[in-house]
Structures are given as structure tokens and as C-alpha cells.
Amino acid sequence: MKSIKVHHYDAFSMEPNKGNPAGVVLNGDNLTDKEMQEIAFKVGFNETAFPVKSEVADLKIRFFTPGHEMNLCGHATIATVYALKTKGLLGDKTELTIETRAGILPIKIRSSSESGIFITMKQASPRFEEFKGSKEDLAKSIGLKKSDIHDNLPILYGSTGTWTLLIPIRELAVFKKMRPNNKEFPAILKEMPKSSIHPFCLETFDTKADMHARHFSSPFSGTIEDAVTGTASGVMGAFFAKYIKNNNFEDSLNLTVEQGHEIEKDGRVMVQISKNSEFYDVEITGNAVYVKDFDICLEDKPSYSTNR
Numbered sequence: 459m460k461s462i463k464v465h466h467y468d469a470f471s472m473e474p475n476k477g478n479p480a481g482v483v484l485n486g487d488n489l490t491d492k493e494m495q496e497i498a499f500k501v502g503f504n505e506t507a508f509p510v511k512s513e514v515a516d517l518k519i520r521f522f523t524p525g526h527e528m529n530l531c532g533h534a535t536i537a538t539v540y541a542l543k544t545k546g547l548l549g550d551k552t553e554l555t556i557e558t559r560a561g562i563l564p565i566k567i568r569s570s571s572e573s574g575i576f577i578t579m580k581q582a583s584p585r586f587e588e589f590k591g592s593k594e595d596l597a598k599s600i601g602l603k604k605s606d607i608h609d610n611l612p613i614l615y616g617s618t619g620t621w622t623l624l625i626p627i628r629e630l631a632v633f634k635k636m637r638p639n640n641k642e643f644p645a646i647l648k649e650m651p652k653s654s655i656h657p658f659c660l661e662t663f664d665t666k667a668d669m670h671a672r673h674f675s676s677p678f679s680g681t682i683e684d685a686v687t688g689t690a691s692g693v694m695g696a697f698f699a700k701y702i703k704n705n706n707f708e709d710s711l712n713l714t715v716e717q718g719h720e721i722e723k724d725g726r727v728m729v730q731i732s733k734n735s736e737f738y739d740v741e742i743t744g745n746a747v748y749v750k751d752f753d754i755c756l757e758d759k760p761s762y763s764t765n766r
Contacts, residue, residue, distance in 0.1 A: 459545060461758050462489075462497055464506070465541055466749040468634050469533035470686040470717075472574065474749045476530065477718065477725035478686040480537035481506035484547075486520065491527075495757055498522035500754045504684045507534040509542065509737030517542075518557035523593035524680030530560035530619030532688015532727075534581065534743055539565055539577045540746035560619030578743040581618035583736065584696035587649060589613040589623060595646050596625065600657060600674060601637035608659075611701055615650050616693035618740050622656040622673070623647060624690075624697050630661035630670055634720055638674040640682060656690045660702070667716040667726070669694060685718040694742045695729035699738060709733055 462483045471477025481501040486494065486508030498506040505521050505528065512518035519538055521531040535556065542548050552567045566578040589596075593613070594604045607613070608626035616624045627633070636657065644651035658671035671694065674686040684690075695713050703711065711731040714740075718724040730742040 461753045467746045468536035469536040469746045470744040478533040479503045480534040482538050482541045483508050486510040497754050499524045504681045505531040505534040507538045512557040515555040515557040515562050525678050530558045530729045536577050536744045537746045538595045581692040581740045584693050585617045587615040591646050599639050599642040606632050618692040621687045622654045622690045625657040627659040640677040664716050668713040669715050671717045685723035688742050691715040691727040696738050699731040713733045
């Protein structure tokens with residue numbers, strides 16, 4: 459048995475136990491893949507992050523749900539960079555690159571005595587794929603009716619590093635009624651059975667926010683709901699630029715996404731969409747807060763099973 463220290467940070471919030479929790483384990487270079495997976499399983503957060511050495515960037519971050527490794531996770535990236543910065547492990551760096559399974563992504567760190575530390579991460583170029591399945595089955599899988607889905611906007615798989623199904627919803631009021639049956643997702647999401655589901659709408663609790671959302675995990679992840687989602691917020695911003703604004707904006711578009719209210723974990727993600735020669739550049743900005751440290755004991759032979 460060996461003991462591993464896990465640092466718990468909440469991303470996209472300045473208030474502990476709001477926003478989205480992430481585990482950060484700083485001695486990732488000393489751990490095997492199986493040990494990382496066991497730690498993530500025992501931590502139980504939507505993601506646990508392991509910063510490790512990189513030969514092509516300033517550092518590499520590996521992201522694990524309780525069930526499998528992810529290509530990219532926005533909130534765990536924000537939490538990890540915040541942890542490294544506040545612990546003095548990045549020195550005076552305000553710009554760095556991180557290697558992920560979704561590519562090498564640039565990070566900017568902005569600090570001030572008034573607002574604290576804000577971290578901006580560029581995401582992979584947005585990609586969209588058509589959902590061709592049953593709208594009725596899809597709505598039912600999250601506890602809604604087909605009529606709750608917006609008629610004039612498309613249902614699309616979107617990715618800026620991690621695929622999710624973007625579902626435009628008519629009214630904010632129905633978000634409280636949502637009850638995901640995650641086990642049904644793979645049969646409905648025939649094009650991408652491992653995708654998560656991300657319903658959103660243009661009505662918000664906060665008058666300063668542009669979009670409201672919830673995020674329901676793939677059953678392979680071993681979790682039910684993600685409180686405040688960085689990667690999904692990024693691709694949702696690209697969806698807003700293309701299908702709601704119809705490209706009708708100047709060089710850039712600044713959006714605020716709110717999420718987590720229904721599970722009392724509300725947080726904010728700032729999304730910037732910039733036009734480039736190919737499509738869009740997507741950046742998200744957020745903050746984080748330290749919550750606590752705790753220890754995880756690793757077994758010699760893991761007693762859990764994973765879906766890969």
C-alpha cells in the first residue's frame with residue numbers, strides 16, 4: 459500500500475464547494491497508468507489531473523475520469539495550472555504550453571490583487587458532426603419531451619478536444635426537470651456512443667450571462683453530471699458564433715456561460731471566439747479555489763473494473 463496526496467480544487471468559482479471539483483496529483487511522473495486510473499476511481503470526481511514532464515511543451519497533463527482517460531478536460535486544466543502557480547511551481551511564468559491528448563495548447567495566466575488569478579486556455583479547433591438519431595428518445599433520456607428541444611437550432615456533436623452532444627433547449631425552466639438516464643445514451647448516440655450530452659439554452663439566471671447549460675456524462679466515465687464544463691463551454695461558444703450569430707460579428711465574440719445551478723455548484727466560464735482563416739479560435743477563461751488535501755491509498759492489485 460502506498461499513500462498518494464490529492465489536492466482538491468474547485469474550478470470556475472472563487473467559493474469553495476461551488477464550481478467544478480478536480481483532483482490534482484503532483485507526482486504523476488512516479489505513477490503508472492493503472493495507478494492513475496485507480497486514484498481517479500477512488501477520488502470519484504469527474505476528473506483527476508496528473509501533470510507530468512513533457513518533451514514537446516512546458517508540461518503535459520493527463521486527465522482521468524473514474525472510468526477512463528480523457529483527451530482533454532477544461533476545468534481540470536484550470537485547476538492544475540492554478541495549483542502549480544499558487545504553489546510556486548511555475549515561477550514567474552505567465553504563458554506556457556501544455557501537452558494533452560488533444561494537442562499542444564497555450565495557456566495564459568493573469569494575476570491581480572483585486573480579482574486573483576485567471577487562467578486562459580486555448581482549445582482545439584471546433585468540430586461539429588450531425589446527430590441523426592431520435593429526438594424523442596434523446597429528450598426522454600434526460601427526462602424531457604421532444605417539444606422541449608428547440609426547433610430552429612440543430613442538435614450537433616461538437617468538440618474542441620472532447621466530444622459532447624449539444625442540445626438546444628427552449629426554456630430555462632425545464633432544466634430543473636432534467637433527470638439523465640446515462641445508461642441509455644450509447645444506444646441513442648449511435649454516431650458517437652461514448653459522447654456526453656450537453657443541453658443548453660439562451661435564457662439565464664444571471665442577466666450578465668449569455669447561455670445556461672447542464673452536462674451529463676457518458677456512462678463509460680463512471681459519473682453522472684459535470685458541474686461546470688470547460689471544453690463543452692468552448693465548443694458551445696463556437697456553436698453560438700456559427701448557428702445563433704450566423705457569423706454576424708466582428709473579429710471576436712466574448713460570452714459568459716453559467717452552469718451548475720441545479721446541483722448547487724454554480725460557476726462561470728468566459729468564452730472568447732475569434733475568427734481565423736479556417737474557422738474559429740476558441741479560448742476559455744476561468745479561476746479556481748483551493749478546497750483541501752486528502753490521501754488515497756493504492757492497493758497492490760486494484761479491485762475495481764473499468765470500461766475502456
